[in-house]
Amino acid sequence: MKIKNIFTYCFISSLFLFSLICIWKILVTLQGIELTNFNFNKLFIFGIILCVINLLIGKKLNLNIKIILLALLFSIFDYFISTNLPIWYSFGIFLISLFFFNNIKDYDKNFLSKNHSSQKLFFNFLTLFGITLFSFVILFPFYMMLVTSFKTQAILLLNPLDFSINFAQGLPELFKSYFIVFKDYNFGRYMLTSTIVSLGTVIITLIFAIPAAYAVARLNFFGKNFLSTSILIIYLFPAIVLVIPLYTIFSQLGLRNSIEGLLIVYTATTLPVAIYMLQGYFKSIPKELEEAGIIDGQNWLGIIFKIILPLSLPAISSVALYVFMIAWNEFLFSLMFLDRPNTFTLSRAIQFLNVGAETPRQYLMAGSVVVTLPILIIFVYFEKYLVSGLTAGSVKG
């Protein structure tokens, strides 16, 4: 029992340390530094040795001193088996091993002889490993997008692994792709179109959805149940089955290549979810407030504007942000309906860049950053609202 625990402890800990080091090495490689070997055997065995030492020392030493000592030992070992690497690389290794030994400092013989300790250990490491791996896998494409937009074609082809940012060349040189994207590829105009379309969709959707949601939530009328189920069903119908008929109708009505056409379609497709989300919130507002309003002589419009709206501002902001996000990110309809560059939205413009002539990739990535950054900023800033919007409406996407 105990032997098994010690064995799993050493094996898993060392593997975890090794994978952390691997991620660090990959990041270092991407700074253009030549590193071609993970040194699995040596690092793994040395990791196991250090884990055993950690176990043996236990709590005999001050824990902080123990951590620093072991981390130093590991960094020095790594320094000797790898050659010609800059000092910041070793410093990174030191920090990582510090983090690692800090995590295993509490494991000693007592812990390992407890019940389920090997499983607990396994899950602890799985969590840690998961967090590092998930953040790496998720953030890496975003990092690559950003850094590629700062490079030039020649450097990218020379060493595809060099993702270091050269600050020495000065800011105008660094942001060159952005200048070109805005100046030569008209991204300023596309950005304006995207903003107009997204904000317009939000405003029109709210104007249509608030009264409808109020009616569904509060008023009694024939066909109410039917209406609220059909909202859900309509909501599940995807854009791809609407595309052909809408294309035929819009091209005969001359609504293709127009912002109005996009606004109509976006509003109609986001309306069911907006009504669905809002009516849920309206139902949670106490009825007594409205009754008080009726006694005060308010009509329906007054009740909606003076009582319901101020109380449901959080829900309305969630819906607004969610609808904004959908409209900003929308691609299929803008691909179908827009084929003249003067009406392009950002998404469509980037697709056009990629399909058209050989566009250098740094411009493509600069465009991608331009379309991604606003939505990420809005997301981080209004996270609370957007997350509740996502949970309520994220059935779609």
Added chain:
Amino acid sequence: MSTKLAKIEKRTAYLLILPSVLLVFSIILFPIFSNIWISFKNVELKDLRIPEPRAKKLVKSIKENPNQIKVIYKLRNSSLTQEITNVKFKDKYPDNIEPISLNNKCQFKSNLLKCELGNWPKKYRENLEIVFQNTNNQEISKKELKSYKPKLSGKSQNILLTYEFTLNNFKKVIKDKAFIDLLSTTFYYTFFGTIGAIVFGILAAQMVNQKFFGRTFMRSVLLFPYVAPVVALAYTWELLLDPTSGTLNNLLINYQIIDGPINLLGQKYVTLNIFGFDFKLRLALTTVIIFEIWRYFPLAFLFILARLQAVPKELYEAADVDGANPTQKFLNITLPQILAVISILFMIRFIWNFNKFEDIFLLTGGASGTRTLPINVYQQGFSIGDIGMGSAVSIVIVVFLLIFMFIYFKLLGKRADEN
């Protein structure tokens, strides 16, 4: 009194929902029904242009006679496929000008030239020449004549509104040899994409449900792929996976994990050797599924995390007292608690992945074995230009969708009964 109030309430309700219902009806429900209509018709992309009678006006002066002028109208039918019936022509002229001679189709009355040009077959062309003179014997200004534009009108049969129907589109869809392959690709993509997203969602939710430094930040980061625009993400992945200059291939080669570059998005099959058995994996499809999982696991994560945070702590404490190990705790407490969320999530994601278009379209364009039903709708309708076929494929999608929805609402109803 109360009935009167109820009546007012009803009227107000209808008034409030009417705009939304109208909009949704015209943009979502009506197109779905017209999809059925179109799918039984033989319509091509080029038929969608409405045939128009067109006229180009040329003005020529006559040398011998400066107070006379010749006007030539170059008339044509813009459509290459359809006839225009009952074409009418109208053009305005300045004062003091009248035609010298007119054929019987045309009339000149109070500065207006009106002609009845009859029926124009497809590709029809004709030149209409009329000589005008000034009644005051003055010189005619060419510019003034040119400033008036002729107006034409005609009736044409809209191919979408005829009552000719055909079953050919559906026959073609079902008889297509690739149809089975298309279906299996779609289901493969949908099923594994959904399962993968849910599995990773559970893992991520389990992680974030524990306390650690930077937890709120981690939660935001995990949602990034879902919030960011597809176009940007798909092209970034394309660069990342590029066989010659992509980061991933170069990294793997750099660390000597693979010998040569792998075209992850352009290679249909890869042969894997597992325990001596050759095993064919659909490489491009798998890559697309991984992208799909990467993009949509945040959603599953969000749902499951919300549910996990609502699980009463006492349950875990009781399990600790009983001496349960982490696996037992997960299997016996966590999993049953989140099972309801997972089943609903599975159905919804299944429906949505079944209809996913953008991701595959942007990554591979449907090439190398990644053609799913939604991609086929686009290819039939817009790459090949057969609108009727595209419609027929989307009807197939709708049929599947209705089946899934039926199951989904059955499931929802069952859940509601249980609670």
